[in-house]
Amino acid sequence: MIMIISLVFAVLGVLALTLVIYFAKSHHRPAPNLEHLASRLQPVDVEAFRNLIDEREEEFLRDRLPGTEFRSIMRERKLAAIEYIWCAAQNAGILIRLGEAAKHSPDPAVAAAAEKLYDNALRLRLYAFKAVPKLYLGVLVPGAGLSPCPVAETYDTITRQAVTLGCLQYPHRGASA
C-alpha cells in the first residue's frame, strides 16, 4: 500500500512537471497576426441553435415521440447545441486576444473600447465554460429535470451569445440571423 501511494505521488509529480512546462512553453509561442485572428471568427447559425434549445420544441417532441426515440433525439440535439456553444467560446477567445492587442493603443478611445470588449469577451467565455458541463449532464440524463430554471436560463443567454457572435464576423452589416 505504501509503495503504491508513493508511486502515485511520483507519477503525479512527473505529470505536474510536464503540465507546468507545457503551459510555460505556450508563453513563448509566436503570437498570431491580428487580421488572421479576426478572420478565424466563425459565423453561428442562430436560428438552428435557437431551435435546438427551444423548450417548446422539446415539449412538442416529448408529446409525439416514444420515450427511447425522444431521449436519443434529445441527446443528439444537446450535442449539437454544445458544438454551437464551443463555437461561441472560440469566438470569444479570439475577441479576448483582439481586445488585449487594442488595449495598448495610444488612442485612449480605442484603448477604452478594447478594455470593455476584453472584459465582456472574458465574461462570455466564462459563461460558455460554465454552460457546457451542464449540457453534457443533459446529454447523459436527457430530460431529468435539468431544463428548468438554471439550464433554461443558460440556454437563453447562450442563444443571445450566439446571435451576437453570429454577427461579429460582419459587424458593419449587423446581425446575420
Add this chain to the structure above:
Amino acid sequence: MLFLRYYFWITPHVLLGVVLLVFLRRGLQKHFPIFFSYVLFEVLQFLVAFAIAELPAHLLALYTRIHICALILGTLLKFGVIYEISRTLFAPGSVLSGTLRSLMQWISGILLLTTSFAAATLTGAQLQSIRNVFITLELSTNVIFGGLLLLIFLFARLFHISWRSDVAGIALGFGVFAALEIATTALRETSADSGNIIIDVVQMAAYHITAVIWLSYLLWIPEAVKPAGIVPQERELELWDQELQRMVRR
C-alpha cells in the same frame, strides 16, 4: 556526493541573492512584495542554517526547531506568492477573479483532505516521529501549492491571459519545484538511507533549477511576443462590444 550536496545547498541561495539585487535595482519589490519577502526569507534562512550547521550534536534540537519555524513561515509565504500571482494576472474585482477564488477554495479543500489521508497512510499514521511530520507537511503543502499553480496556469490558458515575463518566471520556477518535491517526497518513506540522500540531492537540484529559472526570466527571457498586424479600430471595437454587452446582460 558531499561536494554535490554543498554545491546544491550554497549555489541556489547565491542565485537568490542575485535575484534580490535585480529586484531592488528594478524596484520590483513594490509589485511583488510577498515574493520578495519569500526570497529574502530563504536567503536569511540559509545563512542561519549554514551558521548553525557546525554546532555540536547536542544542539540538534535547536536546529530542528528553527527548521520547523522556517518550514511554516516559508509555506505561508509561498501561499502568499500564489495570491500575488493570481492578483497580478486576474485583477481583483475582474470578471474571472471571483470564479478563480472559489475554484481555488474548493481545490485546496479537496487536495488537503485527499493528501492528508494519503500522507497519513504513507507514514503509518505515526506522527510521533518528527520525520513523519515533515513528510506529511511537505507532501500536503506541495500538493496543494502545485495544484493551485496548475489551476492558475490552466485558467490563464483557457482565457488567453498573457503573462508578463517576471510573473511567468515566478510561477514556472515554483511549479517545477513543487512538482519535483511531490514526485520525490513520497518516495522517502520507501527508500533506504542511501536512497534518501539521492532524494535530498534531487530536491536540492530542483531548487537550483528554480533559482536559475527566476534569474533567467528576470534577466534574459523577453516579454511574450505581441500579436502583429493592424489593431482593430475604435468603431469596430465598439460595435463588437455593444453586441457583447447586449449578450452578457440579461
